[in-house]
Amino acid sequence: MPTPASEGSRPSAQEPHRYRQAAESFGSDAERYDRARPRYPRALVERIVSGSPGPDVLDVGCGTGIAARQFRAAGCTVLGVDPDPRMAATARRLGTEVEVATVENWDAAGRTFDTVAAAQSWHWVDPVAGAVAVRRVLRPRGRFAAFWNTFQLPPEVARATAAACRSAMPDSPFDFDAVTRPAVDAYRPVLGTAADGIRAAGGFGEPEEWSFTWEWSYTREAWLDVMPTQGTLTRLPADALAAVLDEVGAAVDALGGRFTVSYTTVALTAPRTVPA
Numbered sequence: 001m002p003t004p005a006s007e008g009s010r011p012s013a014q015e016p017h018r019y020r021q022a023a024e025s026f027g028s029d030a031e032r033y034d035r036a037r038p039r040y041p042r043a044l045v046e047r048i049v050s051g052s053p054g055p056d057v058l059d060v061g062c063g064t065g066i067a068a069r070q071f072r073a074a075g076c077t078v079l080g081v082d083p084d085p086r087m088a089a090t091a092r093r094l095g096t097e098v099e100v101a102t103v104e105n106w107d108a109a110g111r112t113f114d115t116v117a118a119a120q121s122w123h124w125v126d127p128v129a130g131a132v133a134v135r136r137v138l139r140p141r142g143r144f145a146a147f148w149n150t151f152q153l154p155p156e157v158a159r160a161t162a163a164a165c166r167s168a169m170p171d172s173p174f175d176f177d178a179v180t181r182p183a184v185d186a187y188r189p190v191l192g193t194a195a196d197g198i199r200a201a202g203g204f205g206e207p208e209e210w211s212f213t214w215e216w217s218y219t220r221e222a223w224l225d226v227m228p229t230q231g232t233l234t235r236l237p238a239d240a241l242a243a244v245l246d247e248v249g250a251a252v253d254a255l256g257g258r259f260t261v262s263y264t265t266v267a268l269t270a271p272r273t274v275p276a
Contacts, residue, residue: 028234030090034064036225038149040119041212041265045070048269052143054114060103060134061121065091071117072096079113081106104129108137115143122146122268123190127197135203138272144204146194147267150183154259157223160251164244165232174232184211184264194268204270212265220252223259 045067049055055076059068062080064087071078072095080098082088088098099106104126116134118125134144153161158180165176178186195207218226224245227233233241252259 028086029228030064030084030086032225033087033229034066034090034094036222036229037063037066037120038151038216038226038263040067040070040147040149041214042070044147044210044212044265044267045074047210048115048117048143048145048267049074049076051269051271052115053139053141056113057115057117058113058137059096060116060118060130061124062091062096062098062119063087063121065094065096065098067117067119068096069094071115076115079111103133106133112137112139113142114139115145117144118146120148122194123148127193128200131197131201131204135201135272140272140274142272143269144198144272145267145269147210147265148187148190150187150264150266152183152262152264153179154255155180156255157248157251157259160248161227161244164247167247168236168240168244169232172232176232183262184266187266191266191268198268198270203273203275205273207268207270210267210269212267214263214265215260216263217258217260220249220257223252223261224249 049071057068057071057076057078059065059071059078059080062068062078062082063084065080068078068080068091078096080088080091080096081101081103082091082098083100083102085100088100091098101107102125116138122130131144138144152158161179162176165172165174169176175186191209198204198207227245227248228241233244236244
């Protein structure tokens with residue numbers, strides 16, 4: 001995901017949560033989002049579950065329930081919270097209980113959880129207010145885990161993507177060249193801001209990072225199905241989106257119509273401390 005650039009009065013790369021229209025735009029095609037978006041490594045889910053005191057999970061920014069279903073498959077009971085009623089409706093249809101709200105303003109009604117997870121969503125949450133909200137609902141020794149799939153495209157596809165997006169969105173605050181750089185580097189500001197928010201909220205152990213590497217092969221059709229679900233493109237007019245997809249598709253065609261993406265799933269996690 002290209003990250004917001006730091007320019008003048010625009011929100012900085014450390015403040016993507018201020019882009020509320022982008023944050024709440026994914027429901028424009030919730031079915032595609034659920035179909036096309038990558039899942040998360042089983043090893044990550046198992047490590048989170050094994051490090052938590054029980055099976056009750058709150059999934060923050062659950063979207064269509066991709067991660068929620070993986071936690072349920074691991075034996076957990078999951079409640080999702082998401083601000084977009086369209087995403088929530090798809091998640092419910094696919095078996096996840098969801099309440100519509102931002103976590104910062106969500107009324108937990110006294111409920112608490114063993115795990116609070118945020119899959120590909122915590123950068124859209126105010127890092128301090130969100131961590132305070134998590135602290136209130138996380139049981140002692142419970143675990144908070146925010147995680148993201150970062151990806152490294154082949155150089156030819158990355159360059160075509162950056163050029164096409166710059167042409168389609170010349171005034172965008174997003175740093176499109178981030179897609180051409182090492183994948184995890186683009187998330188360093190996000191990880192650092194999230195860790196600072198956890199520390200500022202108090203009540204957590206020191207945040208730590210986990211990472212999991214894996215690969216996935218895409219056809220031209222499959223990758224062009226993924227792209228419209230990315231936050232930089234969800235609000236793009238149809239003709240401009242088509243132009244971006246045509247340019248990227250041509251780059252994939254030049255590689256033989258198929259390519260492999262190198263993924264690194266990065267997690268920032270911290271345990272809830274036991275009150276004195």
